[in-house]
Amino acid sequence: MPAIVNYGGDEDFRLSGASFYSNLMDSSLILSLGPHVDVYCPPRKRSRISAPFVLRSPKIEEEKRSSIDVLPDECLFEIFRRLPGAQERRSCAGVSKRWLMLQSSIRGTEICSANDEVMSSPPEEAAEESESDGFLTRCLEGKKATDIRLAAIAVGTSTRGGLGKLIVRGSNSTRGVTDLGLTAISRGCPSLKALSLWNVDSITDAGVSEIAYNCNMLEKLDLSMCASISDKGLLAVARSCPNLLSLTIESCPKIANEGLQAIGRCCPKLRSVSIKDCPLVGDQGVASLVSSASVLTKIKLHAVNITDLSLAVIGHYGKALTDAAFTGLQCVSERGFWVMGNTLGLEELKSLAITACAGVTDRGLEALGKGCFNLRQLFLRRCSFVSDSGLKAFAQAAASLESLQLEECNRITQLGVLSALSNCGEKLRALSLVKCIGIKDTTTGSAPLSPCRSLRSLTISNCPGFGSAGLALVGKLCPQLQQLDLSGLCSATDAGFLALLEGCESGLVKVNLSGCINLTDATVIPLVRSHGSTLQVLNLEGCWRVTDESLVTIADSCSLLIELDVSRCMVTDAGVVALASARQLDLQILSLSGCSQVSNKSMPELRKLGRFLVGLNLQNCNLISNSAIELLGEHLWRCDILF
Secondary structure (H helix, E strand, O other): OOOOOEOOOOOOOEOOHHHHHHOOOOHHHOOOOOOOOOOOOOOOOOOOOOHHHHOOOHHHHHHHHOOHHHOOHHHHHHHHOOOOOHHHHHHHHOOOHHHHHHHHOOOHHHOOOHHHHHHHOOHHHHHHHHHOOOOEEEEEEHHHOOHHHHHHHHHHHOOOOOEEEEEEEOOOOOOOOOHHHHHHHHHHOOOOOEEEEEOOOOOOHHHHHHHHHHOOOOOEEEEEOOOOOOHHHHHHHHHHOOOOOEEEEEOOOOOOHHHHHHHHHHOOOOOEEEEEOOOOOEHHHHHHHHHHOOOOOEEEEEOOEOOHHHHHHHHHHOOOOOEEEEEOOOOOOHHHHHHHHHOOOOOOOOEEEEEOOOOOOHHHHHHHHHHOOOOOEEEEEOOOOOOHHHHHHHHHHOOOOOEEEEEOOOOOOHHHHHHHHHHOOOOOOEEEEEOOOOOOOOOOOOOOOOOOOOOOEEEEEOOOOOOHHHHHHHHHHOOOOOEEEOOOOOOOOHHHHHHHHHHOOOOOOEEEOOOOOOOEHHHHHHHHHHHOOOOOEEEOOOOOEOEHHHHHHHHHHOOOOOEEEOOOOEOEHHHHHHHHHOOOOOOOEEEOOOOOEOEHHHHHHHHHHOOOOOEEEOOOOOEOOHHHHHHHHHHOOOOEEEO
């Protein structure tokens, strides 16, 4: 264009007739002037040639189309990998989808200027970048999970310390994540240490293999609901990622025993394994993995087709295990748990959780108590064949037990629980009983039981048969309680709770009485007066007989209370006024949900309480208007208000 038009800004420009015609293929498209006239300029207007008019020239259009983008990918690849710096590479990646995908296909080792770029940086900056390798985290969910975004992440993080953790949850239904996006991550982020794929059917073994080949520092792999990944992908990880520490496989129907065997042989640092709902995984894979992984500390097996053999191998080779969880093992019998305990190999086991395993019986539970002599936490859920005798035997054998949780174990009765409390060691600090319908009020008729002075936390929740008589016995056996959860005990009365309070020698810190519909002010007022100096959390949700009298006592007696829930209680504006008038009360969380007698009149008092509030629940308070709540929110801008 400069050769055609000599333009000097706002001054007149001249077009030489000869040069003009010589540079255009068809001059009639622009001007039709005589051979001896340059340009005719009227005295009041200058002649102008608009840009669109000039660009109609076929030659100029051809020059415009000619660009670097017409080069094949091979040439662009060579150009991009020779760009002088990271900023230039990122700028080029933003030009088009094609350039982005080409940039993302370049490995760090293929960038010609990589070494020069690092050496040209100051020593302090270079050291800082090296120390930060693999600390960036990116998470893509749903519609945001696409290959384009993965490619952009690969290009954008490659020179910023490197991507350390990638999480992909779900995928875009039309253009979701595929092996192409995962390949871009593998080549641009060799420092990747953690990869989590959830519900991504379009990723296959090829994508996982690319990650394994290029990201040799991988330490954590989580595959959940990945229907297209099989043993072939795990074999690639086993061959190329010797630093693997954690492996989680869930609902992957194509993964079987061969991949687990390879992981066990080739990943000597493996410490954590979780396998859930993988129908092709059996004894061959689990037993081989456990026997090879000498430093394995955590194992979780959920709905896996293993038998007693695998539990026997775990009991013998799991010398480093500290945490074990078994759920829904339908092919494991009583013998499997009995052998696992009697092999005496689980000497480091600290936590054991068993859910819905029919093979757990009194005999197996006693063997686990004797064999796992360092066990500190036991959680049994839906183990319907465990009875009082097995619980008592386990409590006597497990001298190091600190926490015992029983949920839906319906053969265990109140006698078994009290016997376990009396026979456990001096380390038991927490006992939880949830939905155990076999626990009912009875008279022991036996010799007096020894108190468990070590117990600090007691939960008896949704056990419909547990009432006042049981609460009185608990008060005698557990004098040092600090945390008490009696939620959902509909049969508990004021008399039973007061009997429990009489035995409490230590100050209660957290009390949950939600759903105890028969408790009244006669329970809350003595509780607050006796333990107000230590009480920090009080939950009275659904105790509809509790009134403003309790709030007045709370305001006068509690100096450390930070969380109060009086939802669906019979409190009114007067109770809120009492709380706001307390000088020593610094509530952080207050729930008045469903308090139908609290109205707009409480708004000034809630504003006073809002000095320290971070959470306020006013849902279903029908006498409070939305406008009043919005005005309150303007003053309590630090508080999260639910309405």
